Amino acid sequence: MRVILVRLVLALALGLLVASGYIRAGFLDIPNRLNPFTPLRIADDVSWLTRWKLSRLERDGAQCLAVLDGSQVSHRIVPDRASEEGCGLSNAVEVSQSSVRLSGSFTATCPLTVAWALFEQHVLLPAAREHLGQNIVSVMHFGTYACRNINHRAGGRRSEHATANAIDIAGFVLANGQQITVKGDWAGGDTHQRAFLRTLRDGACRFFDVVLSPNYNEAHYNHFHFDMGSYRACR
Template sequence: MRAVRFIRTLLVLTVIAYGGVLLYGYMRAHPQDLPWIPLDLTQPVGAFTGRKLAGIDAKGCRALLDQAGVRFAAQPPRGSGQCVFRGGVALRSGRALEIDYAPRGLATSCPVAAALALWEWHVVQPAALKHFGKKVARIDHLGSYNCRRIYGQSEGAWSEHATANAVDVAGFRLEGGQRISVLNDWDGTPAERAFLRDVRSGACDLFATVLSPDYNAAHRDHLHLDQAARGEMGWRGCR
Protein backbone atom coordinates (compact mmCIF):
# COMPACT_ATOMS: atom_id res chain seq x y z
CA MET A 1 0.00 0.00 0.00
CA ARG A 2 2.83 2.38 0.82
CA ALA A 3 4.36 1.75 -2.57
CA VAL A 4 1.04 2.50 -4.29
CA ARG A 5 0.63 5.73 -2.31
CA PHE A 6 4.18 6.73 -3.14
CA ILE A 7 3.62 6.14 -6.86
CA ARG A 8 0.36 8.12 -6.79
CA THR A 9 2.02 10.99 -4.97
CA LEU A 10 4.91 10.92 -7.41
CA LEU A 11 2.51 11.02 -10.38
CA VAL A 12 0.60 13.98 -8.90
CA LEU A 13 3.81 15.90 -8.27
CA THR A 14 5.00 15.13 -11.79
CA VAL A 15 1.77 16.43 -13.29
CA ILE A 16 1.95 19.58 -11.15
CA ALA A 17 5.57 20.17 -12.13
CA TYR A 18 4.78 19.63 -15.81
CA GLY A 19 1.85 22.02 -15.57
CA GLY A 20 4.09 24.59 -13.91
CA VAL A 21 6.61 24.33 -16.72
CA LEU A 22 3.87 24.79 -19.33
CA LEU A 23 2.46 27.78 -17.44
CA TYR A 24 5.90 29.36 -17.13
CA GLY A 25 6.51 28.88 -20.85
CA TYR A 26 3.17 30.46 -21.70
CA MET A 27 3.84 33.42 -19.42
CA ARG A 28 7.24 34.00 -21.02
CA ALA A 29 5.73 33.87 -24.51
CA HIS A 30 2.59 35.94 -23.73
CA PRO A 31 3.52 38.75 -21.32
CA GLN A 32 0.57 40.80 -22.60
CA ASP A 33 -1.79 38.34 -20.87
CA LEU A 34 -0.35 39.00 -17.42
CA PRO A 35 -1.99 41.66 -15.23
CA TRP A 36 1.25 42.75 -13.53
CA ILE A 37 3.23 43.38 -16.73
CA PRO A 38 3.16 47.12 -17.66
CA LEU A 39 1.27 48.08 -20.78
CA ASP A 40 3.33 48.18 -23.98
CA LEU A 41 1.56 49.40 -27.11
CA THR A 42 4.05 47.55 -29.31
CA GLN A 43 2.89 44.17 -27.96
CA PRO A 44 -0.16 42.17 -29.12
CA VAL A 45 -3.50 42.75 -27.44
CA GLY A 46 -3.74 40.55 -24.35
CA ALA A 47 -6.29 39.52 -21.76
CA PHE A 48 -5.62 42.59 -19.60
CA THR A 49 -4.86 45.19 -22.28
CA GLY A 50 -8.28 46.83 -21.94
CA ARG A 51 -7.93 47.18 -18.17
CA LYS A 52 -4.46 48.63 -18.50
CA LEU A 53 -5.59 51.17 -21.09
CA ALA A 54 -8.42 52.40 -18.86
CA GLY A 55 -6.05 52.80 -15.93
CA ILE A 56 -3.10 54.73 -17.40
CA ASP A 57 -2.57 58.39 -16.57
CA ALA A 58 -1.91 61.11 -19.13
CA LYS A 59 1.86 61.32 -18.59
CA GLY A 60 2.40 57.57 -18.74
CA CYS A 61 0.09 57.32 -21.74
CA ARG A 62 2.03 59.90 -23.74
CA ALA A 63 5.25 58.05 -22.97
CA LEU A 64 3.69 54.85 -24.31
CA LEU A 65 2.61 56.59 -27.52
CA ASP A 66 6.15 57.93 -27.98
CA GLN A 67 7.63 54.49 -27.38
CA ALA A 68 5.31 52.99 -30.00
CA GLY A 69 6.24 55.62 -32.60
CA VAL A 70 2.81 57.27 -32.60
CA ARG A 71 2.73 60.93 -33.63
CA PHE A 72 0.43 63.14 -31.59
CA ALA A 73 -0.10 66.73 -30.52
CA ALA A 74 -0.59 67.44 -26.82
CA GLN A 75 -3.73 69.45 -26.15
CA PRO A 76 -4.09 72.38 -23.72
CA PRO A 77 -6.55 72.04 -20.82
CA ARG A 78 -10.08 73.22 -21.45
CA GLY A 79 -13.47 73.31 -19.73
CA SER A 80 -14.41 73.57 -16.06
CA GLY A 81 -16.37 71.74 -13.38
CA GLN A 82 -17.59 68.35 -14.59
CA CYS A 83 -16.27 69.13 -18.05
CA VAL A 84 -12.56 69.59 -17.39
CA PHE A 85 -10.49 68.08 -20.21
CA ARG A 86 -6.81 67.71 -19.31
CA GLY A 87 -3.95 65.67 -20.70
CA GLY A 88 -5.59 65.18 -24.07
CA VAL A 89 -3.90 64.39 -27.37
CA ALA A 90 -4.70 64.54 -31.07
CA LEU A 91 -3.37 61.62 -33.12
CA ARG A 92 -1.48 62.38 -36.32
CA SER A 93 -1.00 59.95 -39.17
CA GLY A 94 2.51 59.03 -40.19
CA ARG A 95 5.21 56.79 -38.76
CA ALA A 96 3.25 54.13 -36.86
CA LEU A 97 -0.25 55.26 -37.87
CA GLU A 98 -1.74 55.23 -41.38
CA ILE A 99 -5.28 56.43 -40.69
CA ASP A 100 -6.42 60.06 -40.77
CA TYR A 101 -9.46 61.33 -38.89
CA ALA A 102 -12.12 63.58 -40.39
CA PRO A 103 -12.99 66.22 -39.44
CA ARG A 104 -9.36 66.97 -38.65
CA GLY A 105 -8.21 67.96 -35.20
CA LEU A 106 -9.89 65.15 -33.26
CA ALA A 107 -8.70 65.50 -29.66
CA THR A 108 -9.43 62.84 -27.04
CA SER A 109 -8.18 61.71 -23.67
CA CYS A 110 -4.88 59.91 -24.04
CA PRO A 111 -6.26 56.47 -23.04
CA VAL A 112 -8.84 56.76 -25.84
CA ALA A 113 -6.10 57.76 -28.30
CA ALA A 114 -3.91 54.82 -27.24
CA ALA A 115 -6.83 52.44 -27.71
CA LEU A 116 -7.53 53.94 -31.15
CA ALA A 117 -3.95 53.22 -32.17
CA LEU A 118 -4.23 49.59 -31.07
CA TRP A 119 -7.65 49.37 -32.73
CA GLU A 120 -6.11 50.51 -36.02
CA TRP A 121 -3.24 48.02 -35.89
CA HIS A 122 -4.97 44.93 -34.55
CA VAL A 123 -8.61 45.30 -35.58
CA VAL A 124 -9.51 47.89 -38.23
CA GLN A 125 -6.78 47.28 -40.79
CA PRO A 126 -6.87 43.47 -40.55
CA ALA A 127 -10.67 43.54 -40.93
CA ALA A 128 -10.48 45.86 -43.96
CA LEU A 129 -7.90 43.65 -45.66
CA LYS A 130 -9.94 40.54 -44.88
CA HIS A 131 -13.24 41.83 -46.26
CA PHE A 132 -12.18 44.32 -48.95
CA GLY A 133 -8.53 43.62 -49.76
CA LYS A 134 -7.72 47.26 -48.98
CA LYS A 135 -6.67 49.27 -45.97
CA VAL A 136 -8.61 52.03 -44.26
CA ALA A 137 -7.24 55.49 -45.07
CA ARG A 138 -9.62 57.59 -42.98
CA ILE A 139 -12.05 57.30 -40.12
CA ASP A 140 -15.02 59.68 -40.08
CA HIS A 141 -16.08 60.72 -36.58
CA LEU A 142 -18.80 62.74 -34.87
CA GLY A 143 -16.48 64.22 -32.25
CA SER A 144 -15.18 63.56 -28.78
CA TYR A 145 -15.31 66.49 -26.32
CA ASN A 146 -18.84 67.63 -25.54
CA CYS A 147 -19.83 69.05 -22.14
CA ARG A 148 -23.10 67.17 -21.67
CA ARG A 149 -24.82 64.46 -19.72
CA ILE A 150 -25.65 61.01 -21.10
CA TYR A 151 -27.99 61.27 -24.10
CA GLY A 152 -27.99 65.06 -23.67
CA GLN A 153 -30.37 64.94 -20.70
CA SER A 154 -30.63 67.87 -18.30
CA GLU A 155 -30.08 65.60 -15.27
CA GLY A 156 -28.32 62.37 -14.53
CA ALA A 157 -24.82 61.00 -15.07
CA TRP A 158 -22.29 62.95 -17.09
CA SER A 159 -21.26 61.49 -20.42
CA GLU A 160 -17.69 60.33 -20.99
CA HIS A 161 -17.76 62.90 -23.81
CA ALA A 162 -17.76 65.61 -21.12
CA THR A 163 -14.05 64.91 -20.53
CA ALA A 164 -13.19 63.75 -24.08
CA ASN A 165 -12.95 60.21 -22.76
CA ALA A 166 -15.07 58.96 -25.65
CA VAL A 167 -15.27 59.19 -29.42
CA ASP A 168 -18.11 58.49 -31.85
CA VAL A 169 -17.06 56.78 -35.10
CA ALA A 170 -19.43 57.28 -38.04
CA GLY A 171 -17.65 55.49 -40.88
CA PHE A 172 -14.52 54.35 -42.65
CA ARG A 173 -12.96 55.43 -45.95
CA LEU A 174 -10.94 52.76 -47.75
CA GLU A 175 -7.94 53.36 -49.98
CA GLY A 176 -9.46 54.20 -53.34
CA GLY A 177 -12.40 56.07 -51.86
CA GLN A 178 -15.02 53.49 -50.89
CA ARG A 179 -16.87 54.55 -47.74
CA ILE A 180 -18.44 52.19 -45.22
CA SER A 181 -20.97 54.03 -43.08
CA VAL A 182 -22.42 52.80 -39.79
CA LEU A 183 -25.74 54.43 -40.65
CA ASN A 184 -26.06 53.16 -44.22
CA ASP A 185 -24.10 49.91 -44.19
CA TRP A 186 -24.77 48.24 -40.83
CA ASP A 187 -27.25 46.10 -42.77
CA GLY A 188 -25.48 46.52 -46.11
CA THR A 189 -23.65 43.95 -48.23
CA PRO A 190 -22.28 40.83 -46.52
CA ALA A 191 -18.76 42.31 -46.59
CA GLU A 192 -19.90 45.65 -45.14
CA ARG A 193 -21.93 43.97 -42.42
CA ALA A 194 -19.09 41.65 -41.47
CA PHE A 195 -16.50 44.44 -41.45
CA LEU A 196 -18.56 46.75 -39.22
CA ARG A 197 -19.29 43.96 -36.76
CA ASP A 198 -15.65 42.88 -36.70
CA VAL A 199 -14.42 46.38 -35.86
CA ARG A 200 -17.17 46.73 -33.24
CA SER A 201 -16.36 43.41 -31.57
CA GLY A 202 -12.61 43.99 -31.73
CA ALA A 203 -13.03 47.35 -30.02
CA CYS A 204 -14.58 45.57 -27.05
CA ASP A 205 -11.13 44.25 -26.06
CA LEU A 206 -9.71 47.78 -25.97
CA PHE A 207 -12.44 50.13 -24.73
CA ALA A 208 -14.49 50.07 -21.54
CA THR A 209 -17.69 50.76 -23.48
CA VAL A 210 -18.58 49.98 -27.09
CA LEU A 211 -22.11 50.80 -28.29
CA SER A 212 -23.41 50.20 -31.82
CA PRO A 213 -26.74 50.19 -33.70
CA ASP A 214 -27.43 46.86 -31.97
CA TYR A 215 -27.71 48.78 -28.67
CA ASN A 216 -30.39 51.37 -29.41
CA ALA A 217 -31.64 53.89 -31.97
CA ALA A 218 -29.46 56.65 -30.51
CA HIS A 219 -26.42 54.76 -31.87
CA ARG A 220 -27.85 53.94 -35.29
CA ASP A 221 -25.28 56.16 -37.01
CA HIS A 222 -22.09 55.58 -35.02
CA LEU A 223 -19.97 53.40 -32.79
CA HIS A 224 -19.51 54.91 -29.35
CA LEU A 225 -16.11 54.06 -27.86
CA ASP A 226 -15.06 55.20 -24.36
CA GLN A 227 -12.66 54.48 -21.52
CA ALA A 228 -14.97 54.76 -18.50
CA ALA A 229 -13.16 54.24 -15.20
CA ARG A 230 -14.98 50.95 -14.55
CA GLY A 231 -12.92 49.47 -17.40
CA GLU A 232 -9.90 49.33 -15.11
CA MET A 233 -11.80 46.80 -12.97
CA GLY A 234 -12.76 44.74 -15.99
CA TRP A 235 -16.39 45.92 -16.09
CA ARG A 236 -17.01 46.39 -19.78
CA GLY A 237 -20.06 47.14 -21.87
CA CYS A 238 -20.18 45.86 -25.44
CA ARG A 239 -23.17 45.76 -27.71
Protein backbone atom coordinates in the same frame (compact mmCIF):
# COMPACT_ATOMS: atom_id res chain seq x y z
CA MET B 1 -13.18 22.14 4.25
CA ARG B 2 -13.78 25.89 4.39
CA VAL B 3 -10.61 26.41 6.44
CA ILE B 4 -8.58 24.46 3.89
CA LEU B 5 -10.02 26.53 1.05
CA VAL B 6 -9.19 29.78 2.81
CA ARG B 7 -5.62 28.60 3.41
CA LEU B 8 -5.25 27.64 -0.25
CA VAL B 9 -6.48 31.06 -1.37
CA LEU B 10 -4.11 32.83 1.02
CA ALA B 11 -1.20 30.64 -0.10
CA LEU B 12 -1.97 31.39 -3.75
CA ALA B 13 -2.20 35.13 -3.06
CA LEU B 14 1.10 35.04 -1.19
CA GLY B 15 2.73 33.08 -3.99
CA LEU B 16 1.55 35.57 -6.59
CA LEU B 17 2.79 38.44 -4.47
CA VAL B 18 6.23 36.88 -4.09
CA ALA B 19 6.40 36.00 -7.79
CA SER B 20 5.42 39.53 -8.82
CA GLY B 21 8.18 40.88 -6.58
CA TYR B 22 10.76 38.62 -8.24
CA ILE B 23 9.50 39.60 -11.71
CA ARG B 24 9.56 43.31 -10.90
CA ALA B 25 13.10 42.99 -9.49
CA GLY B 26 14.27 41.07 -12.56
CA PHE B 27 15.06 37.83 -10.73
CA LEU B 28 12.61 35.88 -12.89
CA ASP B 29 13.19 36.05 -16.63
CA ILE B 30 9.89 35.68 -18.47
CA PRO B 31 8.85 36.70 -22.01
CA ASN B 32 7.71 40.31 -22.34
CA ARG B 33 4.26 39.20 -23.53
CA LEU B 34 3.79 37.41 -20.17
CA ASN B 35 5.38 40.09 -18.01
CA PRO B 36 2.72 42.32 -16.41
CA PHE B 37 5.35 44.97 -15.63
CA THR B 38 6.59 45.40 -19.20
CA PRO B 39 5.23 48.72 -20.52
CA LEU B 40 2.41 48.49 -23.04
CA ARG B 41 3.38 48.88 -26.70
CA ILE B 42 0.82 49.36 -29.44
CA ALA B 43 2.68 47.04 -31.83
CA ASP B 44 2.82 44.09 -29.41
CA ASP B 45 0.51 41.13 -29.90
CA VAL B 46 -2.65 41.43 -27.83
CA SER B 47 -2.82 39.10 -24.83
CA TRP B 48 -4.81 38.73 -21.62
CA LEU B 49 -2.43 41.31 -20.08
CA THR B 50 -3.14 44.03 -22.65
CA ARG B 51 -6.39 45.13 -21.05
CA TRP B 52 -4.79 45.25 -17.60
CA LYS B 53 -1.85 47.30 -18.87
CA LEU B 54 -4.25 49.65 -20.61
CA SER B 55 -6.23 50.19 -17.40
CA ARG B 56 -3.03 51.12 -15.56
CA LEU B 57 -2.51 54.05 -17.93
CA GLU B 58 -5.62 55.73 -16.54
CA ARG B 59 -3.69 56.20 -13.29
CA ASP B 60 -0.29 56.97 -14.83
CA GLY B 61 -0.38 59.95 -17.18
CA ALA B 62 3.36 59.98 -17.83
CA GLN B 63 3.43 56.31 -18.83
CA CYS B 64 0.39 56.83 -21.03
CA LEU B 65 2.11 59.61 -22.93
CA ALA B 66 5.21 57.42 -23.26
CA VAL B 67 3.08 54.73 -24.93
CA LEU B 68 1.76 57.29 -27.42
CA ASP B 69 5.28 58.56 -28.10
CA GLY B 70 6.20 55.04 -29.23
CA SER B 71 3.21 54.74 -31.55
CA GLN B 72 2.20 56.05 -34.99
CA VAL B 73 -0.22 58.56 -33.46
CA SER B 74 0.71 62.16 -34.26
CA HIS B 75 -0.25 64.14 -31.18
CA ARG B 76 0.51 67.08 -28.94
CA ILE B 77 -0.21 67.52 -25.25
CA VAL B 78 -3.23 69.67 -24.40
CA PRO B 79 -3.11 71.72 -21.16
CA ASP B 80 -5.46 70.51 -18.43
CA ARG B 81 -8.66 72.49 -18.15
CA ALA B 82 -10.40 72.71 -14.79
CA SER B 83 -13.73 70.93 -14.69
CA GLU B 84 -16.70 73.26 -14.87
CA GLU B 85 -20.14 71.76 -14.35
CA GLY B 86 -18.73 68.31 -15.07
CA CYS B 87 -16.83 69.33 -18.19
CA GLY B 88 -13.05 69.65 -18.45
CA LEU B 89 -9.84 68.14 -19.75
CA SER B 90 -7.19 66.14 -17.92
CA ASN B 91 -4.22 64.26 -19.40
CA ALA B 92 -5.50 64.94 -22.91
CA VAL B 93 -3.83 65.15 -26.30
CA GLU B 94 -4.76 66.57 -29.67
CA VAL B 95 -4.54 63.89 -32.36
CA SER B 96 -3.94 64.97 -35.95
CA GLN B 97 -3.25 61.59 -37.57
CA SER B 98 -2.51 57.97 -36.79
CA SER B 99 -1.59 55.17 -39.17
CA VAL B 100 -4.55 56.36 -41.26
CA ARG B 101 -5.93 59.79 -42.10
CA LEU B 102 -8.64 61.28 -39.93
CA SER B 103 -11.59 63.36 -41.12
CA GLY B 104 -10.42 65.97 -38.63
CA SER B 105 -8.13 66.33 -35.64
CA PHE B 106 -9.63 65.58 -32.24
CA THR B 107 -8.85 66.10 -28.57
CA ALA B 108 -9.09 63.04 -26.35
CA THR B 109 -7.83 61.70 -23.05
CA CYS B 110 -4.56 59.84 -23.37
CA PRO B 111 -6.05 56.45 -22.37
CA LEU B 112 -8.81 56.80 -24.98
CA THR B 113 -6.18 57.63 -27.61
CA VAL B 114 -4.09 54.59 -26.68
CA ALA B 115 -7.21 52.39 -26.84
CA TRP B 116 -7.95 53.83 -30.28
CA ALA B 117 -4.39 53.10 -31.46
CA LEU B 118 -4.72 49.49 -30.24
CA PHE B 119 -8.10 49.13 -31.92
CA GLU B 120 -6.79 50.56 -35.16
CA GLN B 121 -3.71 48.33 -35.23
CA HIS B 122 -5.23 45.06 -34.05
CA VAL B 123 -8.87 45.26 -35.18
CA LEU B 124 -9.64 47.90 -37.81
CA LEU B 125 -6.80 47.34 -40.28
CA PRO B 126 -6.86 43.51 -40.16
CA ALA B 127 -10.68 43.44 -40.42
CA ALA B 128 -10.62 45.59 -43.57
CA ARG B 129 -8.17 43.26 -45.25
CA GLU B 130 -10.07 40.15 -44.13
CA HIS B 131 -13.61 41.21 -45.01
CA LEU B 132 -13.11 43.84 -47.73
CA GLY B 133 -9.81 42.80 -49.30
CA GLN B 134 -8.17 46.21 -49.06
CA ASN B 135 -6.80 48.79 -46.68
CA ILE B 136 -8.44 51.59 -44.74
CA VAL B 137 -6.99 54.98 -45.67
CA SER B 138 -9.23 57.30 -43.66
CA VAL B 139 -11.58 57.32 -40.68
CA MET B 140 -14.65 59.56 -40.49
CA HIS B 141 -15.64 60.61 -36.98
CA PHE B 142 -18.13 62.91 -35.25
CA GLY B 143 -15.63 64.15 -32.67
CA THR B 144 -14.80 63.61 -29.04
CA TYR B 145 -15.29 66.60 -26.74
CA ALA B 146 -18.73 68.06 -26.12
CA CYS B 147 -19.90 69.52 -22.82
CA ARG B 148 -23.24 67.72 -22.63
CA ASN B 149 -25.26 65.04 -20.91
CA ILE B 150 -25.80 61.50 -22.19
CA ASN B 151 -27.85 61.46 -25.40
CA HIS B 152 -28.06 65.28 -25.22
CA ARG B 153 -30.70 65.07 -22.49
CA ALA B 154 -31.51 68.21 -20.47
CA GLY B 155 -30.99 66.29 -17.23
CA GLY B 156 -29.05 63.27 -16.05
CA ARG B 157 -25.36 62.57 -15.80
CA ARG B 158 -22.65 63.92 -18.02
CA SER B 159 -21.54 62.01 -21.10
CA GLU B 160 -17.96 60.78 -21.34
CA HIS B 161 -17.77 63.27 -24.21
CA ALA B 162 -17.87 66.02 -21.58
CA THR B 163 -14.29 65.13 -20.63
CA ALA B 164 -13.10 64.05 -24.12
CA ASN B 165 -13.14 60.45 -22.94
CA ALA B 166 -15.29 59.20 -25.83
CA ILE B 167 -15.19 59.19 -29.61
CA ASP B 168 -17.97 58.64 -32.16
CA ILE B 169 -16.98 56.85 -35.38
CA ALA B 170 -19.18 57.33 -38.45
CA GLY B 171 -17.38 55.41 -41.18
CA PHE B 172 -14.28 54.53 -43.15
CA VAL B 173 -12.75 55.21 -46.56
CA LEU B 174 -11.11 52.33 -48.41
CA ALA B 175 -8.06 52.49 -50.67
CA ASN B 176 -10.30 52.46 -53.75
CA GLY B 177 -12.23 55.48 -52.46
CA GLN B 178 -15.32 53.54 -51.36
CA GLN B 179 -16.94 54.63 -48.12
CA ILE B 180 -18.26 52.18 -45.54
CA THR B 181 -20.57 53.91 -43.07
CA VAL B 182 -22.34 52.75 -39.94
CA LYS B 183 -25.50 54.52 -41.08
CA GLY B 184 -25.64 52.98 -44.53
CA ASP B 185 -23.96 49.60 -44.17
CA TRP B 186 -24.71 48.27 -40.66
CA ALA B 187 -28.03 46.97 -41.96
CA GLY B 188 -27.99 47.97 -45.63
CA GLY B 189 -24.55 46.84 -46.74
CA ASP B 190 -23.63 43.58 -48.40
CA THR B 191 -22.53 40.49 -46.47
CA HIS B 192 -18.87 41.55 -46.35
CA GLN B 193 -19.62 45.11 -45.26
CA ARG B 194 -21.96 44.02 -42.49
CA ALA B 195 -19.45 41.44 -41.27
CA PHE B 196 -16.71 44.08 -41.29
CA LEU B 197 -18.70 46.49 -39.13
CA ARG B 198 -19.70 43.78 -36.66
CA THR B 199 -16.10 42.64 -36.38
CA LEU B 200 -15.17 46.21 -35.49
CA ARG B 201 -17.89 46.40 -32.84
CA ASP B 202 -16.86 43.10 -31.26
CA GLY B 203 -13.13 43.83 -31.49
CA ALA B 204 -13.50 47.29 -29.96
CA CYS B 205 -14.83 45.67 -26.79
CA ARG B 206 -11.34 44.26 -26.17
CA PHE B 207 -9.97 47.76 -25.59
CA PHE B 208 -12.75 50.25 -24.79
CA ASP B 209 -14.89 50.17 -21.66
CA VAL B 210 -18.09 51.04 -23.50
CA VAL B 211 -18.87 50.19 -27.12
CA LEU B 212 -22.29 51.13 -28.51
CA SER B 213 -23.56 50.34 -32.02
CA PRO B 214 -26.89 50.75 -33.83
CA ASN B 215 -28.02 47.63 -31.95
CA TYR B 216 -28.03 49.67 -28.74
CA ASN B 217 -30.62 52.36 -29.51
CA GLU B 218 -31.81 54.76 -32.19
CA ALA B 219 -29.43 57.48 -31.02
CA HIS B 220 -26.54 55.37 -32.37
CA TYR B 221 -28.06 54.54 -35.76
CA ASN B 222 -25.23 56.32 -37.59
CA HIS B 223 -22.10 55.79 -35.47
CA PHE B 224 -20.12 53.67 -33.05
CA HIS B 225 -19.58 55.17 -29.61
CA PHE B 226 -16.32 54.19 -27.89
CA ASP B 227 -15.39 55.43 -24.41
CA MET B 228 -13.11 54.73 -21.44
CA GLY B 229 -15.58 55.51 -18.67
CA SER B 230 -16.40 53.78 -15.41
CA TYR B 231 -19.00 51.40 -16.88
CA ARG B 232 -18.67 48.32 -19.07
CA ALA B 233 -20.96 47.66 -22.03
CA CYS B 234 -20.64 46.01 -25.44
CA ARG B 235 -23.86 46.47 -27.39
